[in-house]
Amino acid sequence: MTAAFSEEEVHRPNVIQLVGVTKSYRNLNVLKPVDLDIKDGEFLTILGPSGSGKTTILRMIGGFTPPTSGRILLRGADISQVPIFRRPFNTVFQDYALFPHMTVAKNVAYGLRIRRRPAAEIKTKVSAVLDTVNLTDKAERYPSELSGGQRQRVALARAIVCEPQVILLDEPLAALDAELRRSMQEFLKDLQRRIRTTFVFITHDQEEAISMSDRIAVMDHGNLVQVGTPQEIYYKPRSEFVAKFFGENNLLPAQLDTDGVTGIVQSPLGRHPIPALASSSADLLLAIRPESFAIHDGNELRGDQRVSQARLENVTFLGATTQLSLAMGGPEHKIKVRVPTDQSGKHLNLGDDVLLRWSEADVSFLPRG
CATH class of the missing domain: 3.40.50.300 (P-loop containing nucleotide triphosphate hydrolases)
Known part of the structure; x- marks a missing residue:
């Protein structure tokens, strides 16, 4: 790049x-x-x-x-x-x-x-x-x-x-x-x-x-x-x-609520602080790239790192990387995670719960539609 x-x-x-x-x-x-x-x-x-x-x-x-x-x-x-x-x-x-x-x-x-x-x-x-x-x-x-x-x-x-x-x-x-x-x-x-x-x-x-x-x-x-x-x-x-259009993105529904100063967004990934927006109940989309996730190794989180749980539904070998298909926060919220193959957790079985590590800095909020 x-x-x-x-x-x-x-x-x-x-x-x-x-x-x-x-x-x-x-x-x-x-x-x-x-x-x-x-x-x-x-x-x-x-x-x-x-x-x-x-x-x-x-x-x-x-x-x-x-x-x-x-x-x-x-x-x-x-x-x-x-x-x-x-x-x-x-x-x-x-x-x-x-x-x-x-x-x-x-x-x-x-x-x-x-x-x-x-x-x-x-x-x-x-x-x-x-x-x-x-x-x-x-x-x-x-x-x-x-x-x-x-x-x-x-x-x-x-x-x-x-x-x-x-x-x-x-x-x-x-x-x-x-x-x-x-x-x-x-x-x-x-x-x-x-x-x-x-x-x-x-x-x-x-x-x-x-x-x-x-x-x-x-x-x-x-x-x-x-x-x-x-x-x-x-x-x-x-x-x-x-x-x-520009590469692959996970798009998840998000809802904005405001308390007058700071906006709080609710999504399948949890709660997200963002600057207050004009609407008090705006429907948004949360965007995060598949490679922005990593499998949580149990080590202490740093900075703005967060952990979310998802259920493994499919594994696709892509050579140097492996793509995991998961359901998060309910079966209707599908996400894709792309990780190096040597870190893909080969011990995982379909249906297992997986802990994913990600950073708030990798998240974007978009107007729906």
């Missing part, structure tokens, strides 16, 4: 800002008002299921689609009506869009040629960028003679050779097989760090977003529902949708 922003990165200037941006087609609103800041030099992933509006945002940033309302700012200047060819961005598409009749070198040089750059400059830059993406020995080959991963790197080389301020990537790894996709994820993130260019990456794959991103913007039905680091979104979702 990518590390959280350093102090310096937190204060990076914004390279792109979306201010109240919407998109409608006739009577269909595909994008609700979106406010989003993209930091200079960051790897931002826009994540969401099909139809969530993520590609619409990318196309509006790139100039392929005009916004219905709102503004798109580049370092503070409004570029909402600036045509594609005047925006200092390049886009890498899912199908790569390489010219089949051109060699690798000529594909990469294309953007420089149409900008009428000197031949010596083109040769130097193409050579340098092919070295950056490890394709120097493929310069005279044609796209049909390359593997999927090599074609992907040609598309990336063509995007970066003109030194754009932002590179937009529209699900560029979707067509690759699983092993090659993982390899390209590592390559792409390493490339972004080396060239220090802002990447805006579109995907519907949560693991891809976690492994590559500095920050993630989560979309749902045209709404931007949460923006944060992978750690923030994974461990502290702000809505039921994010909790369900």
